[in-house]
Amino acid sequence: xxxxxxxxxxxxxxxxxxxxxxxxxxxxxxxxxxxxxxxxxxxxxxxxxxxxxxxxxxxxxxxxxxxxxxxxxxxxxxxxxxxxxxxxxxxxxxxxxxxxxxxxxxxxxxxxxxxxxxxxxxxxxxxxxxxxxxxxxxxxxxxxxxxxxxxxxxxxxxxxxxxxxxxxxxxxxxxxxxxxxxxxxxxxxxxxxxxxxxxxxxxxxxxxxxxxxxxxxxxxxxxxxxxxx
Amino acid sequence: xxxxxxxxxxxxxxxxxxxxxxxxxxxxxxxxxxxxxxxxxxxxxxxxxxxxxxxxxxxxxxxxxxxxxxxxxxxxxxxxxxxxxxxxxxxxxxxxxxxxxxxxxxxxxxxxxxxxxxxxxxxxxxxxxxxxxxxxxxxxxxxxxxxxxxxxxxxxxxxxxxxxxxxxxxxxxxxxxxxxxxxxxxxxxxxxxxxxxxxxxxxxxxxxxxxxxxxxxxxxxxxxxxxxxxxxxxxxx
Numbered sequence: 001x002x003x004x005x006x007x008x009x010x011x012x013x014x015x016x017x018x019x020x021x022x023x024x025x026x027x028x029x030x031x032x033x034x035x036x037x038x039x040x041x042x043x044x045x046x047x048x049x050x051x052x053x054x055x056x057x058x059x060x061x062x063x064x065x066x067x068x069x070x071x072x073x074x075x076x077x078x079x080x081x082x083x084x085x086x087x088x089x090x091x092x093x094x095x096x097x098x099x100x101x102x103x104x105x106x107x108x109x110x111x112x113x114x115x116x117x118x119x120x121x122x123x124x125x126x127x128x129x130x131x132x133x134x135x136x137x138x139x140x141x142x143x144x145x146x147x148x149x150x151x152x153x154x155x156x157x158x159x160x161x162x163x164x165x166x167x168x169x170x171x172x173x174x175x176x177x178x179x180x181x182x183x184x185x186x187x188x189x190x191x192x193x194x195x196x197x198x199x200x201x202x203x204x205x206x207x208x209x210x211x212x213x214x215x216x217x218x219x220x221x222x223x224x225x226x227x228x229x
Numbered sequence: 230x231x232x233x234x235x236x237x238x239x240x241x242x243x244x245x246x247x248x249x250x251x252x253x254x255x256x257x258x259x260x261x262x263x264x265x266x267x268x269x270x271x272x273x274x275x276x277x278x279x280x281x282x283x284x285x286x287x288x289x290x291x292x293x294x295x296x297x298x299x300x301x302x303x304x305x306x307x308x309x310x311x312x313x314x315x316x317x318x319x320x321x322x323x324x325x326x327x328x329x330x331x332x333x334x335x336x337x338x339x340x341x342x343x344x345x346x347x348x349x350x351x352x353x354x355x356x357x358x359x360x361x362x363x364x365x366x367x368x369x370x371x372x373x374x375x376x377x378x379x380x381x382x383x384x385x386x387x388x389x390x391x392x393x394x395x396x397x398x399x400x401x402x403x404x405x406x407x408x409x410x411x412x413x414x415x416x417x418x419x420x421x422x423x424x425x426x427x428x429x430x431x432x433x434x435x436x437x438x439x440x441x442x443x444x445x446x447x448x449x450x451x452x453x454x455x456x457x458x459x460x461x462x463x464x465x466x
Contacts, residue, residue: 019251019327089252150323151248153256160277167273167323182272182281198277207274207321209247209254214270214325218452222460 009143018151021090023082027073032112037067046078084147099139099173111142150210166211172203242382250329250390255322259313267349269307276318324386339412344373351381389450405451411443
């Protein structure tokens with residue numbers, strides 16, 4: 001794929017979308033980017049790495065934390081290849097003093113001036129993957145790259161929209177949301193849809209075409225049986 | 230006459246498959262009042278005003294018995310029925326597996342679908358999970374089958390990519406790779422090699438020999454083979 005040149009932000013390119021989305025970013029001398037821990041696949045020797053820990057120790061214990069490595073180009077222009085953890089799609093948005101919320105595993109990389117924070121959702125709104133009750137809040141000015149397990153499709157919302165909680169990758173701040181059951185009580189238990197997120201307002205939601213949990217449940221019966229001796 | 234043609238065309242389902250073949254999702258634009266029945270758990274997103282109800286059987290086809298048969302056969306016992314509001318709406322459906330999706334228009338003929346591959350169908354298609362065409366199937370695949378009949382659109386998914394095989398004469402397909410086939414085809418289960426020993430040792434086990442004229446949809450990968458590759462590397466359960 002041809003490199004994407006932007007007037008603002010870094011030059012970058014995506015390869016192998018949507019199944020094995022992979023990111024290459026060009027970093028001019030003296031500039032810095034933030035990358036999710038362990039996502040660096042290769043880089044040139046001009047880059048220097050420093051580990052940052054977002055959230056503090058208390059949040060680390062609650063699982064509400066994020067390790068971010070900062071890569072700075074020191075002795076000239078540099079290039080880095082970034083591979084997200086899950087095989088799937090990758091997407092980009094340039095934040096222009098906006099805020100975007102990401103599902104807790106979706107963060108891949110961002111420009112240095114993007115503020116990356118974790119946001120506790122509370123038990124009533126904490127929905128992503130059912131266990132991790134926090135979102136990643138990205139705000140400010142700069143590039144933001146995020147990924148998913150499965151393809152990423154943007155949906156522009158003007159009014160109301162319903163999205164299965166497990167299929168949300170990201171959404172813009174201008175949308176408000178509530179977590180609801182779908183249909184009647186029978187549907188809550190038997191529809192297989194579980195809880196859904198009702199979005200309201202004018203903004204954008206990025207959805208993923210697959211969820212990782214059904215894959216995990218599917219593979220379970222193939223595991224060997226425990227030997228009780 | 231003109232009226233019937235119009236109603237026939239307006240009932241057709243507007244489906245676009247996105248992200249094929251690895252991470253396929255179906256983007257469905259429902260016309261005002263249009264109805265769709267989908268496998269439980271398949272919904273990714275929808276317009277707010279589309280109503281959803283859950284039932285134990287497909288609306289207007291059979292009763293609790295058919296639903297029970299569906300439960301016994303392992304297919305989702307519960308189906309979700311969507312109805313579009315007066316302004317129409319959008320519905321996104323996905324699948325569990327890494328793979329592709331296909332659609333088929335039924336004009337009164339029957340389509341046999343591998344149980345786990347059924348995704349959705351329009352109002353005038355009925356789904357019967359009690360189809361017993363392969364009841365003597367002794368195979369590690371442990372597949373079950375669903376018969377779709379009537380008039381309308383059926384959507385099904387696969388593990389891996391789907392390719393269409395137009396059979397005219399005879400053709401052999403591994404049972405684990407069949408996604409769907411037209412019931413106009415006659416079929417027999419047979420061993421892949423000359424002897425049972427070579428069939429079993431060769432890993433092919435039972436294959437299906439199709440005869441006649443019709444289409445078979447075949448998947449590029451077999452999910453139980455993938456599972457058997459992953460399984461031994463995981464911790465015991």
